Amino acid sequence: MERLHSRVLVQWAAGAFVTAVVLAAITGAIAYVDPLSLALSPVLVAGVVFGVAFVLGVGYAALRYRLWRYEVREDTLYIERGVFTRVRTVVPYVRVQHVDSQRGPIERLLGLGTVVVYTAGSRGADVSIPGLAAERATTLQERLRDLAIESEPTDAV
Template sequence: MSDDAVEPAIRRVGADDGAGDDTPPVADLTGPERKLHPDVRYVWALGALVSALVVGVVAAVAGFLLLDNPVVPGVGVFALFLVVGLVLVVFRYRVWRYEVREDSLFLERGVFTRVRTVVPYVRIQHVDVSRGPLERGLGLASVVVYTAGSRGADVTIPGVALDRADDLQARLKQLAIVAEGEDAV
């Protein structure tokens, strides 16, 4: 699926459309399956680099203490962890996808273990858009969806373009409002 697919526009609550109903139709808020922005790979690659550096330094210290030669173990372990980390970045990006469906938010991710998460809109408590320093530099954001639940009751969609993240936050908010109204007795 192309990252450039056209999303339906959000009709703002309270917009004068002559219908008298302030709630946008669910079909206007849903959209096609989406992949993450390609630049998220840079964020993940930097994480792999930092992890490889930390493990490489630990291996160098161990090499110095045990072998009197910190260079070979340090560089070898660093290179191994960096290569594995970068390969995982490629596979992680290929698998990650999300979809705003009529009744739920669907996420699929995972390299070794595929995880499919379905978040019914009625369970959504609130939605945040967060941006770390590297994400800000790349024009990306993470959308964090907090749900009603007891264990790990939130899901994060990383690597979303900032304008799309703001749009997704507004969509999920509206869909949660619609779902809450439908669920009310």
């Protein structure tokens, strides 16, 4: 089974940082507006909330990275993921409609990409594999596309 590139931890930690900043700003603003609710300084409240949220977010990202696995099998794509709820996904290539690769600004900065597999008959339940090295995302996209084409039923007349 293959793992994600370790640089995805930086991307997920950046997301935890942004979340921690937003939570700290909200709680700091609440503590500033309603100083009677807490006998603490709004800056102290915001700092504590930021620290707790950031540590929890980075811890969650580390666990998420540790548990994320995928495998390109003979006739299916197999994915294992999830920290609190473990999810195992099996995508038969015959169900694959098309395969995209995406690279957002932070992913481009880190040299990463995401492969998204769109399947027939799904409503927003498409499968994505984040945190791949950019060249790996491109080769995986091409390989999955080729496997999907090979698995198409042939029309015998």
